[in-house]
Structure formats: structure tokens, C-alpha cells
Amino acid sequence: MPGIDESLLEAMRLPGARGASLVDWISGLALGAVGDAPGGDLEATAAETAELARHVAESGSLAPAGGTAPRDDEPPVEDMIVTTADSYHLLRFVSTPFDSTVFLHLWLDRNDGNLALARIRLAEMADRLVLG
Template sequence: MPGIDECLLEAMALPGARGAALVDWSSGLALGTVGESPVGDHETTAAETAELARAAAEYESFASAGEDPAAAVPGTTGAAASAHLAGPPVEDLIVTTRTGYHVLRFVATSFDSSVFLHLWLDRAEGNLALARMRLRDLAEGLVLR
């Protein structure tokens, strides 16, 4: 299971990857960064993307109110399904710009699950579907040490 640095390096191996970060959305701080930043400063990018992630994770509009946990998580029942839904109700966010994609993938943790992976992809070279699948796998295997 990869740690932060290994996870970010694996994210950068994706076609079109320009930069990646692991960000704490409650504080807006980058826990790790690699590659470029869209604004030239990883800390500014972390703070700005944290605002977006916080809004998506905390607003009721995105919550799965009244959803049956077992129906939301195929193959699980009762407590296991409820535990799976304990993190933010949003799995990922995608922001499309004229030149790129920003994919924010929430990471479930044993503490408060307030971190996400941010991947910045070049729009001409990146593969959005592949990036979403790979970030999902990286988020599930990430070990925060």
C-alpha cells in the first residue's frame, strides 16, 4: 500500500498529468505535492481546491439523504454499508477548463476523512475516464503515515 509520495508519483504517471496533490480540505493545506501547479504555487492551489471540496462535501444538496446504505453499496448490508457511507457523500469532483481537467477524489480515512487527491490533467493529452479509475484505486490503497 503506497504512502503519500508513492501515491502522487503514481498519479503523475497518468497520460497528460501536469500536477498532483493530497490536500486536507478542512485546513486547505497540501500534505504532499508533485509536478506543476496551475497558478505556480501549490499552497494556493491547495487552498482554492479545498474550498471547492469543502462545499461539495458539506452541502446538503450533495448528501444522499434518505438513501438506503445497502442499496448504495452493492454486496454490503447493515453496519458494513453504513460504515462505507461514513465519509463524504461525494466520491469525486471534476472541473473542466479550456486547457485541462481538475479531478478531486475524496479519500476515506480512519480518522475524519477530510483529505482528497487533486490531479491536474492536460485536456489534449489526458484521459479523464482512466484518471478517475486510477485515482479511485489510489485513494482506496493510500496509507496515511
């Protein structure tokens, strides 16, 4: 049964993975991190990506039509993908049965990473982190 570190290490085994972290999107705190941080400063990266994730989580426009979110206490968005010239950033919201506001952030090298595979695996990891 994985804890935070085991889940992040598992994410790092994906092809092209450069860094993985678990971040609180309201406070901007990184609860755990392995590998490198984009920009070289883990705390700054966590705070910046948290702000981005918060805007998306709170967006009414991006929510599924007709309030079809699985539960009313979950963010209406599942994941976010940011691409740059050399990287993919995959942010996956983690839903928990208690109060938490966290997402997994996986940083992939664009040459070696497989975005579609990583998206599926990261969703599975997010579920396993909480449900076992």
C-alpha cells in the same frame, strides 16, 4: 505499500498528468505534491481547491438519496471534476478509518488526458493509500 509521495508519483504516470497533490479540505494544507501546481502557487491552489471541496463535502443537496453514504463519517461525495479550455481537474475524496479530511487533486492536460481512465485510477489510488 505506497506512502503519500508514491501515490502521487503513481498518479503522475497517468497520460497528460501535470500535477498531483494531497490536500486537507478543512485547513487548506497540501500534505504532499508532485509536478506543477495550477496557477504556479501550490499553497494558494491547495487553499482554493479545499474551499471548493469543503462546500461540496458539506452539501446536503448533492448527498445520495436516503442517506446511502457508505459510512456516516465519510463525505457524501466521491469526486469532483472541473474542466477548463486546456485542463481537467479531478478531485477524489479519500476516506480513512481515523479523523482526516483529505482529497487527491490530479491536474491533467486536456489534450493528452483521459478523464474516464484517470477517474477510475485515482479512486483505486485513494483506496490503496489508506488500505494498502
